[in-house]
Amino acid sequence: MTLSYVPGDTLAHRLDPRSKLCFQVAFAAAAYAYTTPRGLAALTVVAAGALIVAGGGPRSLWSYRFAFPFLLVAPLVAGGTLGDPWFRIDRAVETTLASYRVLLVLAVAAAYVRSTPVRDSRAALQRTVPGRFGVMAGVGVSLVFRFLPLLTRDLTSAREAIAARGGEQVAVHVRMRLVATAGINRAFERADRLGVALSARCFAWNPTLPRLAFGRFDGLVLAISAGLVVVAIV
Amino acid sequence: METRTEGVDLVGDDVAINLARASLFAAVVGAFAYVSFPFPLSPAPVTLQVLGVFLAGIFLGPVWGGVALLLYLAAGALGAPIFSGGSAGLGSLLAEPTLGYLWAYPIAAMVVGGIVHRGTTLRDRQEIGLPTLVGAMVAGTVVIYTFGVLAMAAVLALTLPEAFLQGAVVFLPAEAAKIVAAVGIVRSDAIAAT
Numbered sequence: 001m002t003l004s005y006v007p008g009d010t011l012a013h014r015l016d017p018r019s020k021l022c023f024q025v026a027f028a029a030a031a032y033a034y035t036t037p038r039g040l041a042a043l044t045v046v047a048a049g050a051l052i053v054a055g056g057g058p059r060s061l062w063s064y065r066f067a068f069p070f071l072l073v074a075p076l077v078a079g080g081t082l083g084d085p086w087f088r089i090d091r092a093v094e095t096t097l098a099s100y101r102v103l104l105v106l107a108v109a110a111a112y113v114r115s116t117p118v119r120d121s122r123a124a125l126q127r128t129v130p131g132r133f134g135v136m137a138g139v140g141v142s143l144v145f146r147f148l149p150l151l152t153r154d155l156t157s158a159r160e161a162i163a164a165r166g167g168e169q170v171a172v173h174v175r176m177r178l179v180a181t182a183g184i185n186r187a188f189e190r191a192d193r194l195g196v197a198l199s200a201r202c203f204a205w206n207p208t209l210p211r212l213a214f215g216r217f218d219g220l221v222l223a224i225s226a227g228l229v230v231v232a233i234v
Numbered sequence: 235m236e237t238r239t240e241g242v243d244l245v246g247d248d249v250a251i252n253l254a255r256a257s258l259f260a261a262v263v264g265a266f267a268y269v270s271f272p273f274p275l276s277p278a279p280v281t282l283q284v285l286g287v288f289l290a291g292i293f294l295g296p297v298w299g300g301v302a303l304l305l306y307l308a309a310g311a312l313g314a315p316i317f318s319g320g321s322a323g324l325g326s327l328l329a330e331p332t333l334g335y336l337w338a339y340p341i342a343a344m345v346v347g348g349i350v351h352r353g354t355t356l357r358d359r360q361e362i363g364l365p366t367l368v369g370a371m372v373a374g375t376v377v378i379y380t381f382g383v384l385a386m387a388a389v390l391a392l393t394l395p396e397a398f399l400q401g402a403v404v405f406l407p408a409e410a411a412k413i414v415a416a417v418g419i420v421r422s423d424a425i426a427a428t
Contacts, residue, residue: 002315002320002321002322003313003315003321003322003323004313004315004322005313021324024324024325024328025324025328028325028328028329031329035391063315063319063320063321063322064319064321064326064330065319066318066319066321067318067319067321067330067331067332070331070332070386070390070400070401071331071390073400074331074390074392074400077392077396077399077400078390078391078392078393078396091391094391095390095391095392097391098389098390098391099390101329102329102330102331102389102390104329105325105328105329106323106325106326106329106330107325108325109322109323109324109325109326109328110323110325112313112323112324113313113322113323116312116313118312118313121312121313122312124312125308125312136249136253136301137304137305137308139253139257140253140256140257140260140301140305140308140309141257141305141308141309141312141314143254143257143258143261144257144260144261144264144305144306144309144314144316145309145313145314147257147258147261148261148264148265148314148315148316151258151261151262151264151265152265152268154265155262155265155266155268155269156268159269172271172273172411173411173412173414173415173418174415174418175271176271176282176285176411176412176415177414177415177416177418177419177422179269179282180266180282180285180286180289180415180416180419181419181422181424181425183262183265183266183269184259184262184289184293184419184425185424185425185426186262187255187258187259187261187262188255188258188293188425188426189426190258191251191254191255191257191258191259192251192254192255194254194258195247195250195251195252195253195254195255196251198245198250198253198254199245199247199250199251202242202244203244203245203250204242204243204244204245205243205244205245206242206243
């Protein structure tokens with residue numbers, strides 16, 4: 001199960017994407033500044049609150065499962081020593097707290113992903129980054145979202161075709177080359193058609209974006225974000 | 235009802251094509267996260283994302299290759315499921331132990347592109363010598379792993395040797411296989427794009 005936007009009408013869904021992005025950065029700053037048992041306990045309440053407000057739960061963290069082995073092994077690597085005393089509990093505890101901090105920041109990020117549609121994210125990016133860089137970033141990001149499923153399917157079918165011809169027997173670097181060649185050729189074909197289509201349809205530097213507006217709750221979220229940054233710095 | 239009239243400021247054809255290519259390259263690097271190869275010695279299956287970074291620098295050059303990887307990071311941060319294992323979100327760039335590898339991707343694409351093309355103007359791929367090609371990708375790998383190991387040490391409160399042990403040693407042989415694969419791709423004429 002991948003983490004993705006889930007339509008809904010929760011408080012988090014109604015917030016402006018820009019305030020949600022500010023909140024994530026502020027939360028991460030506070031988490032880095034207070035990687036102590038008490039600090040992390042308080043931030044656990046905030047992170048769980050953010051995830052619940054977005055309609056998520058522990059299952060939302062499942063898409064980060066590939067990071068879990070790193071987080072679990074790190075305390076052992078940190079605590080282990082090559083001589084007496086063989087294991088230092090203080091270092092293992094320090095790294096355990098750091099690993100837990102990662103989970104909290106990921107929970108807040110999951111809340112954003114669940115509650116923010118792509119078009120709102122794009123508008124936030126385009127309105128925040130000034131000028132033509134902002135337009136390119138906005139267009140580029142929405143194209144990545146649009147074409148990811150197609151290119152993933154291209155790669156899957158290339159892989160199946162290679163396997164059907166006995167390709168699983170050849171060396172791994174040859175398989176990598178075959179799959180990557182297929183994927184990149186398809187990406188270039190699609191990109192060149194897309195580029196022509198964009199020009200043909202008056203691709204402009206001043207497109208119409210969805211309206212974004214800060215509401216009452218955005219003020220609250222921004223105030224909390226400012227508070228988190230202040231406690232992180234002080 | 236209020237009516238607004240504005241001129242339309244069109245994007246030039248060159249920029250439109252390059253932006254389309256950079257975006258699609260970003261998407262293919264994201265799609266590479268879903269293609270994993272079991273690899274001897276490696277505790278986790280190896281994906282092709284770093285190969286995508288090398289090829290972005292080689293095929294798009296330092297400027298648009300860098301843009302492609304910046305778009306990859308931005309799209310992932312905003313929720314596209316393109317980081318390792320199909321994860322997404324700004325948290326991966328702010329707190330995950332592997333954040334250094336991700337932030338290094340655009341820089342590595344620029345380094346690879348800059349070395350291979352000796353500047354920002356794209357050279358014909360057939361003119362690129364083998365030592366330049368391999369040297370560029372080795373430099374890209376060094377950039378990615380330097381950022382990756384430093385960030386892992388910082389995020390997980392590890393010493394540098396511990397972070398190197400956990401985040402680099404077991405993955406480096408797979409990078410060598412990707413460099414061999416990339417040389418094969420660039421030299422084979424299999425990619426039709428110019």
